Amino acid sequence: METTIERATKIVKQGGFKLTKQRKSLLELLAENYQRYIDLTDLDGKMRELYPKMSYTTVYRNIREFSNLGLVEEQQHDGKTEVKFQCDDLHQHHHHFICNRCGKVQELEMCPLNFFEEQIPGSTITGHQFELYGLCAECTMKATN
């Protein structure tokens, strides 16, 4: 069975990009946080904590590239740019429930769009944004202790 990193590196190469140390490290760090969004500046900081020689320019540039390749998802939350590794379910449409405490992301099975399509007669819906925030079951338990 292929790992998510193997799949990702394949996509990077197929995109015509070279597999540098920096890109490998970035993919590793992203993969470690597989199921959560990470603040981009935190990712950048953590990256240069692990590899002090790496420049933040490289982090930003590559996240951009990965984003174009569909390997990471970007989102804005609380005015911050957040980033998440996206390797499987590549083309599936879904929304998220995001835990404010641990940052874990759960995919929702339902898309609320259907309920709204008939509400705005004559218009054309081309995009939508839907996210839930709160405490996941685990963190809810911890919080009530």
Next chain:
Amino acid sequence: METTIERATKIVKQGGFKLTKQRKSLLELLAENYQRYIDLTDLDGKMRELYPKMSYTTVYRNIREFSNLGLVEEQQHDGKTEVKFQCDDLHQHHHHFICNRCGKVQELEMCPLNFFEEQIPGSTITGHQFELYGLCAECTMKATN
């Protein structure tokens, strides 16, 4: 009948703030764009186009204040800060359909939250974000000409 600006100025005064020329002008510009979100930097630019002596510091500071007073709504879209005058329906919970072409905002009558509350057992939903984007009926008509 009271105008939205009159209502807004009242709220500003009641908040303990002075009614300066700059604040009046800002409220006017916001009121002109009553039903749409405006990019904050655009608003800033337009403001100093109309009143070249006004400093952008003042725009940002007052938008902040207005936001705290509930007079403007802020939102992030495409990585930009957008701002909308909010005078009536002050405390009503609602979501938006936002036209990508003319920027007009329509309020939706339904909140999709209800459909999702039972989907994540054990967790606590504390916030959600939901916006639709597209072309409003008017712009859809224009687009198909």
Next chain:
DNA sequence: ATCAATGCAAACCTTTTGCACGCGT
């Protein structure tokens, strides 16, 4: 060997802050 990717420094854009002056109350 080639050309893309990196690191560095500097620019950039949006937003915030400190401070002396001016204006609304």
Next chain:
DNA sequence: ACGCGTGCAAAAGGTTTGCATTGAT
């Protein structure tokens, strides 16, 4: 007259760009 609000300049924070050097293929 008092003190908040303004303008200015400068800083801050995140992100992008230009360019010479390094490194993957």
